Amino acid sequence: MKFGNQSGSMLVWLSVIIFTLSVTSITYAALVDEGTIEVIYLFDEGKGEVAVDFSPHGRDGEIIGAQYAQGVFGTSLRYDGEDDNLIVTGYAGVGGTEPRTTVFWFKANGTREHSWVKWGPNASGEKYYIRAHVTGENCFLRIEVNGGQNYGTDNVCDGEWHHCAVVFPEGADSVQDHDLYVDGVLQEKVGNDKEMNTNGEAQEVNIGARLTGHAFMLGFLDELAIFSAALDADQINAIREDGLHGSVSVDPKEKLATSWARIKKY
Numbered sequence: 001m002k003f004g005n006q007s008g009s010m011l012v013w014l015s016v017i018i019f020t021l022s023v024t025s026i027t028y029a030a031l032v033d034e035g036t037i038e039v040i041y042l043f044d045e046g047k048g049e050v051a052v053d054f055s056p057h058g059r060d061g062e063i064i065g066a067q068y069a070q071g072v073f074g075t076s077l078r079y080d081g082e083d084d085n086l087i088v089t090g091y092a093g094v095g096g097t098e099p100r101t102t103v104f105w106f107k108a109n110g111t112r113e114h115s116w117v118k119w120g121p122n123a124s125g126e127k128y129y130i131r132a133h134v135t136g137e138n139c140f141l142r143i144e145v146n147g148g149q150n151y152g153t154d155n156v157c158d159g160e161w162h163h164c165a166v167v168f169p170e171g172a173d174s175v176q177d178h179d180l181y182v183d184g185v186l187q188e189k190v191g192n193d194k195e196m197n198t199n200g201e202a203q204e205v206n207i208g209a210r211l212t213g214h215a216f217m218l219g220f221l222d223e224l225a226i227f228s229a230a231l232d233a234d235q236i237n238a239i240r241e242d243g244l245h246g247s248v249s250v251d252p253k254e255k256l257a258t259s260w261a262r263i264k265k266y
């Protein structure tokens, strides 16, 4: 049955080709609408005090003290935990109950209430602080709004790189509506609920500074982005696997300049 064997072989190869095309289609379907990109930092500049924003808005950040180090993709920023910060000059974050997603990679140099991304004043329901929730030697991804909070249960302070995503869905109105992902895994929701009306005007986005409480970030930060849309698990995992550079539209001129060094390093 020579003919039959050949047919079988052809079928296997056809299956492989169709499967490959399907995977490719899924990857492209996960791309993020460019109109919802608020800010993208790759931290691949390698020197200087300006974090180049790859969003259409040109919201370059002011690096205060943080130094370049090896990252997950290219280089990252290393925070000393004392006074290092990054200010998104002139940008005060997503307000009201608008949907939003914040993503970043983090590698801790110890357990503390790392201040990751913060905006809004310290007023009930108005503040929007993404920071670490400490329990013993562990710390968890946490969003708090003054009066309410939502945090997960996977430790991100073990000295390894972890991908963090904080998603506020379309139509949501309170802090427990957030979906938190660590390394692509949806977290349990711990904490007390609180209605939100984020103030997106009063406080420039700070990345690292303690602001009204907690502690300065201590460790490494890479690939940070804020979107004015709720990304789903597939989109978050595409960003985690392929990098912001590989999964989100950014300035093609800058892409060419940085693509050679963008090999995942964890």
Ligand SMILES: [Ca+2]
Residues within 6 Å of the ligand: 042, 043, 044, 071, 072, 073, 074, 075, 076, 222, 223
């Ligand atoms: Ca980088």
